[in-house]
Amino acid sequence: MWIGEFHDPRLVEVYDAECPWGWDDDFFMAVLAERSAHRVVDLGCGTGRLAIAMARAGHEVTAVDPAAAALAAARRKSGGERVHWLQGSAGQLPARSFDAAFMTSHVAQSFVDDEEWDGVLRGLRRALVPEGRLVFDSSDPAFEPWALWNPRDSWRAVVLPDGEAEAWSEAAEVEPNVWHVTERYRFADGREVANSATLRFRTEPELRASLREAGFRVDTIYGGWGREPVGLSGDGEFIVIAVVAPRLMS
Template sequence: MWHGEYRHPRLVEVYDAERLWGWEDDFFMRVLAERTAPRVLDMGCGTGRLAIAMAGIGHEVTAVDPARASLEAARRKFGAARVRWLEGSFETVPAEAFDAAFMTGHVAEHIVTDEEWSGALHRLRGALVTDGRLVFDSRDPAGRPWREWAPDRTRRHIVLADGSVVEAWSRITSTEKDVVSVVHHYRFDDGLELTSSAAHRFRDETQLRDSLRAAGFRVNEIYGGWGREPPGLGGDGELIVIAIAEPRMLP
């Protein structure tokens, strides 16, 4: 199943059990607090952990995801009523409606082609007011993060909310230029086995800067880790981008 962790109810449960609040969430909340941003877009919100936290401190949050199962899980969480949930993708987002847009959890990596990436950035620029901020994360290809996706390095046991245990592991199926395809395997206590496939596009700092500039953004900061380290210098192997929406050119 393509992106099964977001689309299959059993795998959504696994996703939620494994991905708890972490340093990256603290980072994004700090960034949000640095400038006034009453209206916030959470693009690719998944099961809503960050969106609910942002709404909980008073922001007007719109959370968008194409996966219905993820949104259903998000809506069941405490505090979810404060968030506006939308099933859809970049074309769903209203124009000039947000002061900040977040795209976290390495969502950027799943936008594989240059055409899709350019379209996504242009729609995000259209969704932001001038001087609004776009904040997103993507793994730095310089660190070759896919090396950690071998079965012997990814095999683990995940405890679900009901106490049952899921055995999980991953396997790379292809590596072509900047795109790495991977299959994630899950074996449940009741004997069910599910797989989830995905493709990751790893863009370097230059590619990110050039694509953002072409879409109408000015790069404000790029960090290599959640402690705001420079890229490639003892960070977390990330490229964490904060970009500013430039004024639109008149025709």
């Protein structure tokens, strides 16, 4: 998980500035509309951009995140009163209470350890109704998303209400397909803040195997926000749609 967003409201403000509504949000809203799914859980909801949009579209939304500062910002947003906000994790969700579950903005990459990832998947499977859908995104490691995580290529200006902040990224490989990433920010008043996380980039076979072990059946994996096949889009994504599989009788 990103460490800074747990404690620093200033970084929550930066997150909102750097992550406006995008093609990925359009994709997730379209997928949600494809099947009846009145009750939705958004795990790793951050500052609530997508959760609030889902609620405005008429869905009953529970939005979950461990970061208190992010949830506080989400509650203050217009439409935030429509969402049930929960500080916590997938393990706290009630059984068979949701028709669909979403993990967006590459939240899946934050679960580095296989046991932790399996716990998240099993918690979501337990929370979903039979045939409920799980939808999430994760970067395809074949596209080496970390290649631009260096000060020269990642430098950017972030426009905030009280002026611009400079931002850049640094990264170091911990083990194959596992990277420790630090986002650094220098604000107009001279203050500098760092926000770090360790991220795991699972391959398609690894994702499929973990979903199968947790009790899901993979419906589709896209490679881009235009629903391109894996490997044929410059987006470099794994966009996964999985369905709760029936339990086998012993």
